[in-house]
Structures are given as structure tokens and as C-alpha cells.
Amino acid sequence: MQYLDKSDTRLKLALQATKSGMWEWNLLTGQVTWSENFEALWGLAPGTLKGTYKSLLKQICVQDRRFVRRVLTRAIRKKTNYRIEFSINCPDGSRRWLRSEGEVYSDGHPIKVSGLCQDITSDKQAEGVERQPQADQPENQEIETSLNTCEQRLNHILNSLEDVAWSATLDRFELIYLNPAAESIYGRPSHEFFQNISLWLEIIHPEDRPHVWTQRQKVLELGGGDMEYRIVRPSGEIRWLRDRLQVIYDRAGQPTRLDGVATDITRQERVIAALQQTNEALEVRLKERTAALEPILEQLHSLSANSPHLSSGSMPHNPENGEMEYVTVARNLALTKQAEAVIERSKAKWRSLIQYSCDLITVVSASGTILYNSPALERILGYSPEELVGQHGLRYIAPEDVAALKVAWKQLRIAAHGSTLSPTTFRALRKDGSWCRLEVTATNLLADEAVEGIAVSARDVTERFRLQELRQPSEAHFRAIFENAALGIALSDPSGEIIASNQALHQMFGYSEQELRQVTITHPDDTAADFTLYQELLAGSIPSYQMEKRYFHKQGYLVWGRLSVSLVRDPSGSLLFVVSMVEDITAAKRTEAALLHISKAVENASDAIAIADTLLVRFNYLNPAFYQMFGYTLEQLNEAGGFTMLFPDAKIMPDVLASAVSGQSWQGEVEMVSRNHSRRQIALRxxxxxxxxxxxxxxxxIHTDITERKQAEAALRRSYERAELLKQITSEIRSSLDPQHIFQTTVTQLGEALLVNRCMIFLYQSAPQSTLSLVAEYLETGYSSIGAFEVPVEGNAHIQQVLATDRAIASTNVYAEPLFADTLPLCRAMDIQSMLAIRTSYQGQPNGVLGLHQCDAYRYWTSSDIELLEAVAAQVGIALAHARLLEKEQCTAAQLAQQNLDLQISNSRANTKAAELEQALQNLQETQAQLVQTEKMSSLGQLLAGVAHEINNPVSFITVNINYACDYIQDLLRIVHLYQDYYPQPFEEIKYELQEIDLDFIIKDLPKLLNSMKVGAERINQIVLSLRNFSRQDEDEMSSVDIHEGIDHTLMILRHRLKAKGGSPEIEVSKNYGKLPQVVCYAGQLNQVFMNLISNAIDAIVSRFAHDHDALVIHTGGEGEIERISPPNYETTPKIKICTETRDNHWVIIRIKDNGPGMTEEVKQKLFNPFFTTKPAGKGTGLGLSISYQIVVEKHGGHLQCISVPGQGTEFMIELPIHHS
Incomplete structure (x- = not known):
């Protein structure tokens, strides 16, 4: 203990030296505790903090408070350590920086948070972090109000957004926040995303999941970014989303969470897809038209060759009907201007078509110089058409694409006229310095006199390539996700044959992938539902499905899983494979079952249980017992106004509400009222x-109905009070010789106990005529006495019936009772409404009447009222008889006094002799009790002294002579050895006799025998000494003695009773002696007290353990203790424990305790009365404890107290003064 104290002191000094403090938050009770210097560390006076997490949080600066709460919440949720720095405002206006680091302790669930808090203000000042002191408290409140207002505005903005705003953790992507727009875009309730942390990945289109996972990892590395992907709504509808993500960092630069805003871009994607389809259709139709015109062009060329005066030309044309046409004109050079006008109109149409074409059309010379650009150049690359004319085209091509393009260009130049370069892509430089990707086709028209170059058609495919790159699945990333996913995943073909499965699935069910292909692990009861949904999925009726089902683990037990099944198709819509994801929800199912059991227990509880808001106004739940107890349903109680309606006295509600709001518990016994206005006594928590x-x-x-218990307690209390009243009256009757005092005390106590208006005692006299005379009267305040009067018995039917029996006669309404017909005038004069009367008697003869009057109202007399009155009447009857005897004795005494007076006048010697006789009688009465008390002790002391004296003489003789005997025997043995040495071969008769007596054994055993006799003699000397010291016959005066010596001598005398014999077990005596001084006392008398108390303890233990034959051992302690053997069972070991100690240096305390049967309170009350005993007849006189009490209390001025509980043994405590004045 001293070491622990030193360790505790060192810890406190270490905390003070390092400016540190320890704190602990109990998550189960909400209580926060801390070390002694913790409040000083926070700049607070001792006792300022209230011991709650909320009060601790209020001391932190407003700008840091939310950050601290978030860090602690994350640590509790993840059950991890934490480290945080924050600032606080001290009451003196200064500002401190604190660092707190600690650990979350859990047992499956978080239990407590324990941490160390350190003052780092000086470090922050050295770093230049410390700023000016914070403003005073009003400014902090203003800041907090502004922050709350901003927070409300932000929530309003987020709630009104059409885009999805979300926030999630970085590690497991658990959602922290999700605004209402999620329900309209995702088509799912928001709470599903919080319940299923993997739902965000499940709703993403299977083809886009690898891309999304890869982009998310890049966002975490780069700190932010955008990504586009598809989601599948529960209806099967596919939507496109653009998600803008941002990593949020704390002050230390550590990432804390991921925030994002998702925008629905489905409409834009559909427009882009439609444009792409339109362009592709146009390209197909253009090729078809070109193929159709080729025969016509050949004819024109043939015609031109045969007729040198003809020229021809063709151009594309897009009329109003939208179909592309080519206009071919063949003319004779001699045609009219009307034909030329037609040609000009065709050229205009061609220029218009090029002007508004989405594709870039460029004409390049054989050397690569740009000859012509269509207007689309400015839209695609940002240059005007004329700006690049005369420039070499390769200058605007990405260097890494130039080599491949040169090879293709060379092949096209040497190709035949009209040869076309297959579509190829390269990157081109925009005017703003950015790069775009172009898809190019080129036709060799170098031989065409009208063109004399290579016609190039280019289309901007930058966005298409970006989408294609995003959609290309990464096999490595997909495999990493597949293998490391926390969910079990299986890929199968439409028939259900497993293609691949991940490790999580194998661990979940205990089967390898090969084994899963060969066994069916679905529970038979879930097979039908799973098969139906699977068929609907394959048929296209549903896009995916989820269900909870049971599986058989390889070891035989059931595993609950949440199954999600979806299809993966290729771009053409063909089914590739089926994806099945299984989440192990066995623990959740067990928790659900446990909660169900708890719910059933609450539903079936006999206590009324209610759950409400913090102010107990709006209730959320009431169990059936609440309705049975108070008659309110949930709706009725909420409509009535809540918890306040149940209290007839609403004064208690502030305390209850204050405890509930502060997070504290409140319990107490209150009176509550039900809906039908009946009142109940409730134990409320x-x-x-x-x-x-x-x-x-x-x-x-929680409400426990204790009405019946309270009624029983009240009845028991009334019964006890009346028993105490009866005891007091009985004691008064027995202890007092004044009859009038006895009668007046009785009516007063009885009237006050039963709360009546009047209580009276009448004395019955049968001669010369039967009457009742009033001898004592109790009146309640406000009532006057009726004075001394007599009630005649003759003609009074009520009194006659009362005198005829020892049973009380109760009358609720005296005016309605026929027995009172003759006494109604008297009843009216005394204002009697109800009456309870009984006779008092002695040896079967009536000697009075005891009556109770209720004058202010009619009263129904209960059985307890009647029983108490009958018990008191029995004692009053005895008192009246004693009063009459006393009256006779007083008359006789008066006559004797007169005679004595006469004799005194005549003979003074006779008077003197009478006085001496009276004094002798008084002395005789006083000494009678003392003789009885000391008789046993005197007899025992004389007996012990005599026995000690008688034993001491022969024992002294034996002790003295045994030494000589030892010497003589040793001499004889030496002679025998000499004879054996000198006569090794004795005569046959001697040899025979030596064998008969076994001389060797005698020589070996005889010294041992003598030594045993010597030890026995010394033992007898010790016993004689103990007997002599115990008796103390030679000490009639007080002397200073050693209390321990007296106890030890007593134990020595009683040693034979402590040993096991017959059916009695051996009793263990353990002594725990304190350091006691010499005590001034009557040693012999105190030894008698020890003898009585230890003998009674032995008798009590023997009566309890009479049938226990386990061998036990006496532990006496000190010198000469018997060998210690531990008992087989401490709880069942018969044991006496003796302890001594001092108190205040003026008192010695001796405790003697046994583990016998104990005694009841009733026995304890009579324990020290003379001749009272609980032992069988012939086993005790009942004087031992009475004598002990007088020795300790009267002779020594000490105290003797008994402490006992039935079944737990008895302890006597003796208190003795060390010195006497």
C-alpha cells in the first residue's frame, strides 16, 4: 500500500511537472472524470467542470469545437487512437493551446475514451502560432451565433440544390452527409446509403465500376478531380452523372474526408450520342451516293474524251428534302450563258455545303503546304481559314505523330489518282496551345486540274477518345478490386456455373472455388424465391435484385447473406456474365434477434416503460404494461400533454427534467395518477x-408499481408502532407503582396512537350496586372533560354486553345501534358518533371498561384497532387488579402505621426494632440479586482453587522425583551394559528371561517413557497455574492485569471442549490481539465473563455443526500453538474469533465472535435478563450473561453489547476503561 501511495504521488508530480492532466470519458454512463490538476490545466477553479462531455466541450474555442467533436466521433466509430490540438479560452481572458491524445477502449462496442491532455501554449508561441487573446464572452457568443446562422443557410442551400451533395470517409467510403436531391436522382431513399455502405458501388453500371474505382484512387492522390459514369436506378433506367470530388484536409494537412457534387448529365450525353449517330449515318449515305455517281462520272469522262468541245463537272447538293445529291453538268463550249448560270448556281450550293459542314476540309499540296481550309477550321483549331494557308501542315501536328503521318502521306502521294487514305487519328495544336485529336481521311486529287492537291477531311474526336480511354477497363485494377473486396463476389454464366469467385466468398462459406462449383449451399427454404428472381432477371423483367438468404457453411452452421445479383452485357446488349455479391449479415441477424428478444422482454415486462424526447413531452413508445398501469395509449398521452399529466404534484418535474436534459439519471418514489384519476405509488427511474x-x-x-408494497409497509409500520405502544404501556404498568399515572399514560398513548377524540378507563364496582367510575380520561384538543361521574350498569344493555365478554364491541353509528337505546341522551351530551369498548378483567372477572369515542365523524373500526385495544385491555385489567391490591396494601399499611405509632408511643424500643427490621428487609432485597450473581463465580473459583491446590502437591512430588528416577535408571542401564560387555554369554535362564522381556526394547523405550512422564508433569503444572490465575481468589481489590493472559487461561481451561468428540466438531479459535496496556480491573470476575461468553459460543457452534464431522484445528497463536491445518471449507469451519484493540487511549475493546446459528432480535432483547436461557432444560441456568453484564457494566463501568443476525453468528463486544477514577 505504501508503494502504491508513492507511485500515486510520483504520478501526480509527473503530471504537474509536464503540465499534463489525465481524463476519462465513460461512454456507457456519459460521466467524465479527470485528475486533480486537470481543471487547473484548463485555467479553471476546482469544481468548475460538471463531469460531462458537453460541459468539457463548452470550454473549447468556438472555431475548434466542431473539429474536436468530429475527431473524437471518428475515433469512437473506428475504435482507434486519436491525437488532436485545440485552443481554449480561460476565465481570465487568456488563451491556451492544448494537445490531447488517447485511446478508445472497447469490448465489441466502444466502452470508454481515456486520454492525456498537455499544455503546449509555449510551443505554439515559439512557433508563432499564438495569436491575440480571444474577445470576451459576448463576442464568442456572437461568433457562435453567426456560425449557427451560416450553418443554417448552408443547410438550406444544400437542401435546395438539384445536384447531389455528399460527404464520406476516406477509408471505407462511409457516408457522413447526403442531401435530399439524392432521392430524385438515384431513385432510392437516402437512408439506404447509410445502412448499406457498398450501395454507392452497386448502383454504378457494371461496365463503369472499374473506371470509377480507378478515378477515385487518382482523386485521393491528386486531392480532387472530375469523373463521369453511369448509374442504374431501381426501375432499370440508366443515367449519366458527372461527379466533382474534393479531398478535405485538417489543419495538420492530413486528409479527413471526401466531399463531392454529382450532376445529372443524362440529357447532354443523349444529345452527344444522337449527334454521333447522325454523323455516322451521313457518312454512310455519302459513301452510298458517291458509289452511285461513279458510273455517271465515267460516262462523262468518256464523252469528254470523244468530244473535245464538251466539259463536265459534278458537285454535291443538299436540297430542302435533306437527301444529298450530286449535280453533274456536261456542256458544250458553245452553250449559251443560260447554261453558265446553271453552273454558277451549282457552285454556290457547293460552297454553301462546305461553309456549314461540321468537318474540316483542307486541300494540301504534294509537299504538304496548306492550299485551302474550310470555315470549320476556326471552330475546331481556333485559326481563321486564311491564317494557315501557305503554312506546312506538319508544323501543327504532335511530334510523336509526325513520323507515322509522313509514312501514310508518302503512300498516298504515290498512290493512284482518287486513292483514299483509311481513317487515321493524330493530335493537332490549337491556337490556344492545347491539343485536340482529329480523325482524318484523305483523297489523292493531285491529278485533278481543279484541285491539284490532296483533299483532307478532318473531324474532332477528342471527347470520344477521352470517353473511350475512361471506359477501357483496367484488368489489374479490376482484379485488385475483385480479390480484395470485403464482399463475396462470384461471376457465373447464365446457367449458374461459376466462372470466378474471390477470396472473401471462400472465407465466408469455407469452400474453395472448385468446391463451390460442385455443391449447393443455399438453404432449401430460400431456393424458390432466389430462382424466381433469377429467372425474372434473365428475362429482362428486372435490372437486378437483392434478397437476404441463408447459406450452409462447410462446417455445418448457417450463414446469413445479403445477395445482390446483376447482369453484365457487352455494347451490343449480349449477356456476358452474371455478377453475384454477398455480404455476410450473420452478426446483424444475431443483433436483430437479440433486439427482438429485448423488444419482447420490454413488451412483456411488468414495469411500465416509456421512451420520449428529452423534455418528456413527446412520447415515441409505450409498452403494454404502461397502458395497464395508467390507462393511456401513446396517442392519448401525447394529446394530453405528456409526462406532466401523470403527476398530481408537478413540483417534482423540474428536478426530473433537469436530470434528463443534463444526461443524469433520476430515481425516486413518487405518487402518480392514471387516466381514471386513481393514484398509485410508483418507483420511478x-x-x-x-x-x-x-x-x-x-x-x-421505467415505472414500478409499489402501491401494494407501500400499503404493506404502512400496515407493518402501524403494527410496529402499536406493538411499541403496547410494549411501552406494559413496561409502564410493570415499572410504576402509581396507578393513576399508569392509567393516564395508557389513555394518552392509546388515544394519540388511534387518533380518537376521547379515550377513558372506568373502574367497575359490583357492590353495593354495579357502577362504572371514571378513573382516567384523554381528550383531543378542542374537547372538554365530562368530569367525574359514574355510569350505572343496571338498565344499560350496551355496558352489560361489554362486561360479559373479553371481546371488544365496535359501533360505527351509536344512534343506529339498538344497544344504545337507553343511553342515547348521554351519547348526545358527549357528542359521540362512534364507539369502541371492551372490558378489562383479571383471572376471568371484570374489573373495568376501556372505551374509545370518535366525536367528529362516523368511524369504521379496523381489525388492527380492535386487536390493539384488546391487548391493551388485558394489561389494564392487570393494572386495575394491582391498583386494588395496592389500595388494600395501602389500607393495611396505614393500619399498621397507626398500630406502629401506638406501639412507638408505648414502647420506643419496639419502634426502633421495627425500623431495623425494615432496613434489614431492604438490605436483604438489595443483596439477594448480588448473591445469585456471585454464587456461580464464587463456587467455580473456590472449586478451581481447591482443585489446583490438591493437584499441585502430588504433581510437585512427581516433578521432583522424576528427575531422580531418570538418574537412577541411567545408572542401572550402564550396569546392564557393563554386564553385557563382560558377560556376553549369560546363563540359559538369564538368556531366556532377556528374550521374554525384550531387554533391548526396554533399554531403548524407557528413556522415552520417562521423558513423556516429565512432559506430562510440566503440562499439569501449566494447567494448575491457569486454574489458579483464573480463580484469582487472593485478589479482592482491583489490580493492573494483562487481559490477554486472562483470555489465554480461559481458553486453556476450555481446551477440552474445543476438541472434536462424538458428534461435535473441532472448533478453530483465531486470535487477533492488539497492543493493550495493563488494565485496572477485578481479574477473577473478568475471567468469569470470558468463561461465560466463550462457553456460550462453543454451545452455539456445537448446536449448528453437530452433524459436521470434518476435522478442524484450533489456531491459538503465540507460544505453544497447535499445529495449523487449513480447514477443508472456510465457510463451513466452526470458528471462534477473538480480537482486542484500544480506543482513544482510554478504553480496551474485546470482541468474541462465533459462526453459530445467531439469534433473533426478540432473543437479543431478553439476553441479559436473569434466568433467561435458550438452552434445553437442565443445560443452563440463565444467569451467565446476566452476571457477565453486571460485572462489566456495574462493577467496571464498561459496556457489554451483543451483535447478531440469524444464520450469521453472534459477536459480543466488551468495552472496559483502562483506568478507574
Whole structure:
């Protein structure tokens, strides 16, 4: 213990030296405790903090408070360590920086948070972090109000957004926040995303999941970014989303969470897809038209060759009907201007078509110089058409694409006229310095006199390539996700044959992939539902499905899983494979079953249980017992106004509400009223319901109906009070010789106990005529006495019936009772409404009447009222008889006094002799009790002294002579050895005799025998000494003695009773002696007290352990103790324990305790009365404890107290003064 104290002191000094403090937050009770210097560390006076997490949080600066709460909440949720720095405002206006680091302790669930808090203000000042002191408290409140207002505005903005705003953790992507727009975009309730942390990945289109996972990892590395992907709504509808993500960092630069905003871009994607389809259709139709015109062009060329005066040309044309046409004109050079006008109109149409084409059309010379650009150049690359004319085209091509393009260009130049370069892509430089990707086709028209170059058609495919790159699945990333996923995943073909499965699935069910292909692990009861949904999925009726089902583990037990099944198709819509994801929800199912059991227990509880908000106004739940107890349903109680309606006295509600709001528990016994206005006594307990952060979110109230118990307690209390009253009256009757005092005390106590208006005792006299005379009267305040009067018995039917029996006669209404017909005038004169009367008697003869009057109202007399009155009447009857005897004795005494007076006048010697006789009688009465008390001790002391004296003489003779005997025997043995040495071969007769007596054994055993006799003699000397010291016959005066010596001598005398014999077990005596001084006392008398108390303890133990034959051992302690053997069972070991100690240096205390049967309170009350004993007849006189009490209390001025509980043994405590004045 001293070492622990030193360690505790060192810890306190270490905390003070390092400016540190320890704190602990109990998550189950919400209580926060801390070390002694913790409040000083925070700049607070001792006792300022209230011991709750909320009060601790209020001391932190407003700008840091939310950050601290978030860090602690995350640590509790993840059950990990934490480290945080924050600032606080001290009451003196200064500002401190603190660092707190600690650990979350859990047992499956978080239990407590324990941490160390250190002052780092000086470090922050050295770093230049410390700023000016914070503003005073009003400014802090203004800041907090502004922050709350901003927070409300932000929530309003987020709630009104059409885009999805979300926030999630970095590690497991658990959602922290999700605004209402998620329900309209995702088509799912928001709470599903919080319940299923993998739902965000499940709703993403299977083809986009690898891309999304890869992009998310890049966002975490880069700190932010955008990504586009598809989601599948529950209806099967596919939507496109653009998600803008941002990593949020704390002050230390560590990432804390991921925030994002998701925008629905489905409409834009559909427009882009439609444009792409339109362009592709146009390209197909253009090729078809070109193929159709080729024969016509050949004819024109043939015609031109045969007729040198003809020229021809063709151009594309897009009329109003939208179909592309080519206009071919063949003309004779001699045609009219009308034909030329037609040609000009065709050229205009061609220029218009090029002007508004989405594709870039460029004409390049054989050397690569740009000859012509269509207007689309400015839209695609940002250059005007004329700006690049005369420039070499390769200058605007990405260097890494130039080589491949040169090879293709060379092949096209040497190709035949009209040869076309297959579509190829390269990157081109925009005017703003960015790069775009172009898809190019080129036709060799170098031989065409009208063109004399290579016609190039280019289309901007930058966005298409970006989408294709995003959609290309990464096999490595997909495999990493597949293998490391926390969910079990299986890929199968439409028939159900497993293609691949991940490790999580193998661990979940205990089967390898090969084994899963050969066994069926679905529970038979879930097979039909799973098969139906699977068929609907394959048929296209549903896009995916989820269900909870049971599986058989390889070891035989059941595993609950949440199954999600979806299809993966290729771009053409063909089914590739089926994806099945299984989440192990066995623990959740067990928790659900446990909660169900708890719910059933609450539903079936006999106590009324209610759950409400913090102010106990709005209730959320009432169990059936609440309705049975108070008659309110949930709706009725809420409509009535809540918890306040149940209290007839609403004064208690502030205390209850204060405890509930502060997170504390409240319990007490209150009176509550039900809906039918009946009142009940309720044991009420109010507890706060808290979340993991310690915030109070509700209240639970438990009501136990204790009405019957309270009624029983009241009845028991009344019974006890009346028993005490009867005891007091009985004691008064027995202890007092004044009859009038006895009668007046009795009516007063009885009237006050039964709360009546009047209580009276009448004395019955049968001669010369039967009457009742009033001898004592009790009146309640406000009532006057009726004075001394007599009630005649003759003609009074009520009195005659009362005198005829020892049973009380109760009358609720005296005016309605026929017995009172003759005494109604008297009843009216005394204002009697109800009456309870009984006769008092002695040896079967009536000697009085005891009556109770209720004058202010009619009263129904209960059975307990009647029983108490009958018990008191029995004692009053004895008192009246004693009063009459006393009256006769007083008359006789008066006559004797007169005679004595006459004799005194005549003979003074006779008078003197009478006085001497009276004094002798008084002395005789006083000494009678003393003789009885000391008789046993004197006899025992004389007996012990005599026995000690008689034993001491022969024992002294034996002790003295045994030494000589030892010497003589040793001499004889030496002679025998000499004879054996000198006569090794004795005569046959001697040899025979030596064998008969076994001389060798005698020589060996005889010294041992003598030594045993010597030890026995010394033992007898010790016993004689103990007997002599115990008796103390030679000490009639007080002397200073050693209390321990007296106890030890007593134990020595009683040693034979402590040993096991017959059916009695051996009793263990353990002594725990304190350091006692010499005590001034009558040693012999105290030894008698020890003898009585230890003998009674032995008798009590023997009566309890009479049938226990386990061998036990006496532990006496000190010198000469018997060998210690531990008992087989401490609880069943018969044992006496003796302890001594001093108190205040003026008193010695001796405790003697046994583990016998104990005694009841009734026995304890009579324990020290003379001749009272609980032992069988012939086993005790009942004087031992009475004598001991007088020795300790009267002779020594000490105290003797008994402490006992039935079944737990008895302890006597002796208190003795060390010195006497």
C-alpha cells in the first residue's frame, strides 16, 4: 500500500511537472472524470467542470469545437487512437493551446475514451502560432451565433440544390452527409446509403465500376478531380452523372474526408450520342451516293474524251428534302450563258455545303503546304481559314505523330489518282496551345486540274477518345478490386456455373472455388424465391435484385447473406456474365434477434416503460404494461400533454427534467395518477438516452408499481408502532407503582396512537350496586372533560354486553345501534358518533371498561384497532387488579402505621426494632440479586482453587522425583551394559528371561517413557497455574492485569471442549490481539465473563455443526500453538474469533465472535435478563450473561453489547476503561 501511495504521488508530480492532466470519458454512463490538476490545466477553479462531455466541450474555442467533436466521433466509430490540438479560452481572458491524445477502449462496442491532455501554449508561441487573446464572452457568443446562422443557410442551400451533395470517409467510403436531391436522382431513399455502405458501388453500371474505382484512387492522390459514369436506378433506367470530388484536409494537412457534387448529365450525353449517330449515318449515305455517281462520272469522262468541245463537272447538293445529291453538268463550249448560270448556281450550293459542314476540309499540296481550309477550321483549331494557308501542315501536328503521318502521306502521294487514305487519328495544336485529336481521311486529287492537291477531311474526336480511354477497363485494377473486396463476389454464366469467385466468398462459406462449383449451399427454404428472381432477371423483367438468404457453411452452421445479383452485357446488349455479391449479415441477424428478444422482454415486462424526447413531452413508445398501469395509449398521452399529466404534484418535474436534459439519471418514489384519476405509488427511474458522442437524444422512464408494497409497509409500520405502544404501556404498568399515572399514560398513548377524540378507563364496582367510575380520561384538543361521574350498569344493555365478554364491541353509528337505546341522551351530551369498548378483567372477572369515542365523524373500526385495544385491555385489567391490591396494601399499611405509632408511643424500643427490621428487609432485597450473581463465580473459583491446590502437591512430588528416577535408571542401564560387555554369554535362564522381556526394547523405550512422564508433569503444572490465575481468589481489590493472559487461561481451561468428540466438531479459535496496556480491573470476575461468553459460543457452534464431522484445528497463536491445518471449507469451519484493540487511549475493546446459528432480535432483547436461557432444560441456568453484564457494566463501568443476525453468528463486544477514577 505504501508503494502504491508513492507511485500515486510520483504520478501526480509527473503530471504537474509536464503540465499534463489525465481524463476519462465513460461512454456507457456519459460521466467524465479527470485528475486533480486537470481543471487547473484548463485555467479553471476546482469544481468548475460538471463531469460531462458537453460541459468539457463548452470550454473549447468556438472555431475548434466542431473539429474536436468530429475527431473524437471518428475515433469512437473506428475504435482507434486519436491525437488532436485545440485552443481554449480561460476565465481570465487568456488563451491556451492544448494537445490531447488517447485511446478508445472497447469490448465489441466502444466502452470508454481515456486520454492525456498537455499544455503546449509555449510551443505554439515559439512557433508563432499564438495569436491575440480571444474577445470576451459576448463576442464568442456572437461568433457562435453567426456560425449557427451560416450553418443554417448552408443547410438550406444544400437542401435546395438539384445536384447531389455528399460527404464520406476516406477509408471505407462511409457516408457522413447526403442531401435530399439524392432521392430524385438515384431513385432510392437516402437512408439506404447509410445502412448499406457498398450501395454507392452497386448502383454504378457494371461496365463503369472499374473506371470509377480507378478515378477515385487518382482523386485521393491528386486531392480532387472530375469523373463521369453511369448509374442504374431501381426501375432499370440508366443515367449519366458527372461527379466533382474534393479531398478535405485538417489543419495538420492530413486528409479527413471526401466531399463531392454529382450532376445529372443524362440529357447532354443523349444529345452527344444522337449527334454521333447522325454523323455516322451521313457518312454512310455519302459513301452510298458517291458509289452511285461513279458510273455517271465515267460516262462523262468518256464523252469528254470523244468530244473535245464538251466539259463536265459534278458537285454535291443538299436540297430542302435533306437527301444529298450530286449535280453533274456536261456542256458544250458553245452553250449559251443560260447554261453558265446553271453552273454558277451549282457552285454556290457547293460552297454553301462546305461553309456549314461540321468537318474540316483542307486541300494540301504534294509537299504538304496548306492550299485551302474550310470555315470549320476556326471552330475546331481556333485559326481563321486564311491564317494557315501557305503554312506546312506538319508544323501543327504532335511530334510523336509526325513520323507515322509522313509514312501514310508518302503512300498516298504515290498512290493512284482518287486513292483514299483509311481513317487515321493524330493530335493537332490549337491556337490556344492545347491539343485536340482529329480523325482524318484523305483523297489523292493531285491529278485533278481543279484541285491539284490532296483533299483532307478532318473531324474532332477528342471527347470520344477521352470517353473511350475512361471506359477501357483496367484488368489489374479490376482484379485488385475483385480479390480484395470485403464482399463475396462470384461471376457465373447464365446457367449458374461459376466462372470466378474471390477470396472473401471462400472465407465466408469455407469452400474453395472448385468446391463451390460442385455443391449447393443455399438453404432449401430460400431456393424458390432466389430462382424466381433469377429467372425474372434473365428475362429482362428486372435490372437486378437483392434478397437476404441463408447459406450452409462447410462446417455445418448457417450463414446469413445479403445477395445482390446483376447482369453484365457487352455494347451490343449480349449477356456476358452474371455478377453475384454477398455480404455476410450473420452478426446483424444475431443483433436483430437479440433486439427482438429485448423488444419482447420490454413488451412483456411488468414495469411500465416509456421512451420520449428529452423534455418528456413527446412520447415515441409505450409498452403494454404502461397502458395497464395508467390507462393511456401513446396517442392519448401525447394529446394530453405528456409526462406532466401523470403527476398530481408537478413540483417534482423540474428536478426530473433537469436530470434528463443534463444526461443524469433520476430515481425516486413518487405518487402518480392514471387516466381514471386513481393514484398509485410508483418507483420511478429516469435515464437519458445518448448517442455515441454523449449527446442526449431522448429519455427512457421505467415505472414500478409499489402501491401494494407501500400499503404493506404502512400496515407493518402501524403494527410496529402499536406493538411499541403496547410494549411501552406494559413496561409502564410493570415499572410504576402509581396507578393513576399508569392509567393516564395508557389513555394518552392509546388515544394519540388511534387518533380518537376521547379515550377513558372506568373502574367497575359490583357492590353495593354495579357502577362504572371514571378513573382516567384523554381528550383531543378542542374537547372538554365530562368530569367525574359514574355510569350505572343496571338498565344499560350496551355496558352489560361489554362486561360479559373479553371481546371488544365496535359501533360505527351509536344512534343506529339498538344497544344504545337507553343511553342515547348521554351519547348526545358527549357528542359521540362512534364507539369502541371492551372490558378489562383479571383471572376471568371484570374489573373495568376501556372505551374509545370518535366525536367528529362516523368511524369504521379496523381489525388492527380492535386487536390493539384488546391487548391493551388485558394489561389494564392487570393494572386495575394491582391498583386494588395496592389500595388494600395501602389500607393495611396505614393500619399498621397507626398500630406502629401506638406501639412507638408505648414502647420506643419496639419502634426502633421495627425500623431495623425494615432496613434489614431492604438490605436483604438489595443483596439477594448480588448473591445469585456471585454464587456461580464464587463456587467455580473456590472449586478451581481447591482443585489446583490438591493437584499441585502430588504433581510437585512427581516433578521432583522424576528427575531422580531418570538418574537412577541411567545408572542401572550402564550396569546392564557393563554386564553385557563382560558377560556376553549369560546363563540359559538369564538368556531366556532377556528374550521374554525384550531387554533391548526396554533399554531403548524407557528413556522415552520417562521423558513423556516429565512432559506430562510440566503440562499439569501449566494447567494448575491457569486454574489458579483464573480463580484469582487472593485478589479482592482491583489490580493492573494483562487481559490477554486472562483470555489465554480461559481458553486453556476450555481446551477440552474445543476438541472434536462424538458428534461435535473441532472448533478453530483465531486470535487477533492488539497492543493493550495493563488494565485496572477485578481479574477473577473478568475471567468469569470470558468463561461465560466463550462457553456460550462453543454451545452455539456445537448446536449448528453437530452433524459436521470434518476435522478442524484450533489456531491459538503465540507460544505453544497447535499445529495449523487449513480447514477443508472456510465457510463451513466452526470458528471462534477473538480480537482486542484500544480506543482513544482510554478504553480496551474485546470482541468474541462465533459462526453459530445467531439469534433473533426478540432473543437479543431478553439476553441479559436473569434466568433467561435458550438452552434445553437442565443445560443452563440463565444467569451467565446476566452476571457477565453486571460485572462489566456495574462493577467496571464498561459496556457489554451483543451483535447478531440469524444464520450469521453472534459477536459480543466488551468495552472496559483502562483506568478507574
Amino acid at each position: 429516469i435515464d437519458a438516452i445518448k448517442d455515441v458522442t454523449g449527446e442526449v437524444v431522448g429519455t427512457i422512464a
